[in-house]
Amino acid sequence: MNRFFSCKNLIQVFITGLVLSVSGLLGCKKVLDKPDLGAIPGSEVWTDLNLSTAFLNNIYFNAMPNWPDATNHVSDEGAGGGSTLYGQLTVNSITYWPYADVRSINLLLQQVPGAPFTESDKNSLIGQALFLRAWLYFQLVSRYGGVPIILTPQSLEDNLNVTRNKTSECITQIIKDLDDAAALLPASWSTDNAGRATRGAALALKGRVLLHYASEQFNPAQDQSRWQTAYNANKAAMDSLTKYGNALMPDFRNLWFVEGNANTEAIMVTRFSYPGRAQTHDASVRPLEESQNFTGGDQPSLELVNAFPMKNGLPVTAQGSGYNPQAYWLNRDPRFATTIVHNGDPWALSGKTGRIQWTFSGGEAISGTFSGFYTRKTIFEGYKPFDAEHSGTDWIEIRMAEVMLNYAEAANEVGNVQVGYDMLNAIRKRAGIDAGTDGNHGLKPGMTKAEMRAAILLERRLELAFEGKRDQDLRRRRLYASVLNGKKRTGLDIRLIKFGGKAADFFAAYATGTINLATDYFSYFSETPKMLDPNNEINYKDEYYFYAIPLEHLQKNPNLQQTKGWDGGTFDPLL
Known part of the structure; x- marks a missing residue:
């Protein structure tokens, strides 16, 4: 491959x-x-x-971005994210300063126009470089607000003590780079070159940038003109991607394992291989008995487990949903089974047909899950432990489902609620949720803008779970205080209550085929909520929406202002 x-x-x-x-x-x-x-x-x-x-x-x-294992923990998806979520960050906690790569990009942009290449080859190199510069600057701005805009390769003769540009100036430059890149990049590449930036990737990233810029992190006063701009950009991205054949893959579970041009959903991809550049995400998510050197990542919280609706699309708390608390995994949104691995769930890791994942206390041979759950999403079951530590599964940073959700959200904010219905219905249909008599896949008919906004954010939480997007959504819409602060995330403490609590005796009885967990689960197990934040309540501080510039950069460049809210900072990231 x-x-x-x-x-x-x-x-x-x-x-x-x-x-x-x-x-x-x-x-x-x-x-x-x-x-x-x-x-x-x-x-x-x-x-x-x-x-x-x-x-x-x-x-x-x-x-290019890697698998977002760390950011998945800075939300209500699972445990982790301690210093950020507990309000313990310092000015030096968040360090991201990719100016060495920005300099390399600027050097390429300076040299290639005069190179003895064809115009087509020059355009290809320049378009890709502009895309990558926009990506790096967006990563900076999303963390710190305005940062120094440097568009030429600095030398020792230049004044290196630059100042921070306004956030608005940075966004303008990012959008210019993406517009210029989109004009130069092809709609697709050959299979050998799949993974390079495309016109669609530039347009999709532009839509994401402007969605963030319209959201409350950057736009607390909710200037509606920003939402209109975001809507226009995301509609343009949708139109272009659709025109050139991008679409939802038919199979939600396996879309991660289709690579290259055959994956119509993948828009921006970081490619991995072994030997070559492998990744350890598979190993970090699997239980240690089917992994090596890594484990403990992306263990779902009970809050995420309960957020998935039923197969009819209704919330588990809704009257008539059909939710059965005695077998909570049955008849759920099919994405539940793709995302969540629960106690007693078949999970054929290492290609072991018939393998069952047990998560009760004493049920795992080595260590165990802290939350009572694992995630199945993106994990290739056929890998042996060595393969999991050297995984070649590509990371999809932007996929069509996100573009559709970005479009839906921006459309809703400018008053076009119907686009929200159109996009959510398409995504829920692909997921396998029943259409229902009204064709709305469990969505409430006649939603207001506020109701549709909540429905879109929920759909993002489910569709994009463990893709590094939940913490971005909480940040850009300034939701940490209302959604998480003052709370503790929970998991399940699962105990065997028969056979004297002896796992070996239970396994022997289960092997006879006489135990039906779908009808008798709680005859064998007790489940008690447990705190995933045992010592601290979540306390995400308001100043965290724009982090401090680490002291090492301030000491090297006395012209850099510190961000407001941090050690007497004077730089306003909202300008």
Whole structure:
């Protein structure tokens, strides 16, 4: 299978006295035929298309996002996120300062226009670089607000003590880069080059950026013109992606395991492979008995478990939903079974047909889940433990379902509630939720803007669970105080109450086929809520919506202002 980060040899490129490690990552067979790859002068990089491409590939390697294991814990999806959620951050806690990669991008943008390449090749390199610069600046702005905008490769002769630009200026530059990138990028790439930035990725990222900029984190006064701009951008992204064949994949569970151009849902992708660039997300989520060196990640909270509706689309608390608390996993939104692994759930890890996942106390051979649940989503069951630690499953940063939800949210905020219904119905239909007599897949008819807003945020929580989007949604809509503060997340303490609590005796009885958990679960087990935050209530502080600039950067550059709310900071991130 072709992978984005696949070539193994390293090319040492010497540029202005700096040694840059450049991986020949994409379309690099000719690069590997080059003689004397140990020392290539910078002048050769910008006269050889293969070397320029390898330079760009190294930026991809550094800049593209990884699996969001850490951010999944800074929300109500599962346990973790302690210092952030408990109000214990310092000015040095959040460090993200990718200006070395920004400089590499700026160097490419400076050199490529004069390179002896075809206009098509120049446009390709420039479009991709602009996309990556926009991505990096958006990551900075979403954390800190306005940051220094640097558009040329600085040298020691330049004034390096730059100031922070306004947040609005940064957003303007990000959008310009994405517009310029979209005009230069193709709608798709060949299979070998799948994973590079496309026109659709630029438009989708633009839609996401403007959705964030319209939301309360950046727009507490709710200037409606920002929502209109976000709506226009997301509609344009939807129209373009649909035109060029992007669509929801038919199978929600397996969409993560279809790679390259065959995956019509994947819009922005970081590719992985083994050997090459592998990832450990699979290992970190699996129980330790079917993993190695990693475990404990993405264990769902009881709050997330209870958020999934029934297969008829109704909340579990709704009258007539059909919810059975004695077998809470039955007849749920099919995404429940794809996302949640519960006690007694079949889970054929390592390809073990008939394997059952037990999460009761004493039921796991090694260690165990803290919350009482595991997540099945994105985890390839056929991997053996070694494979899980060296997984090649690609990370999809933006997929069509998110674009649809972004479009729905922006449309709703400008008064077009029907677009919300259209997008949610399409997503719920793909999920397998029953249409119902009204065709609304369990959605309340005639919703107000506020009701539709809540429905969209819930759908994002379910559809995008453990994709690093929940904490973004809580941040951009300033919901931490109303949703989580003063609370403690919960899981389940599950105990065997028969066979004297002896797991071996229960397993022997279960193997006979005489135990039916769908009808007799609580004859064998007790379940008691347990605190996933045993020592602290959640206390996400208002100043966390824009983090402090770490002291190391302030000390290097005395012209940088600290963010308001942090150690006497004077920089207003809302301007």
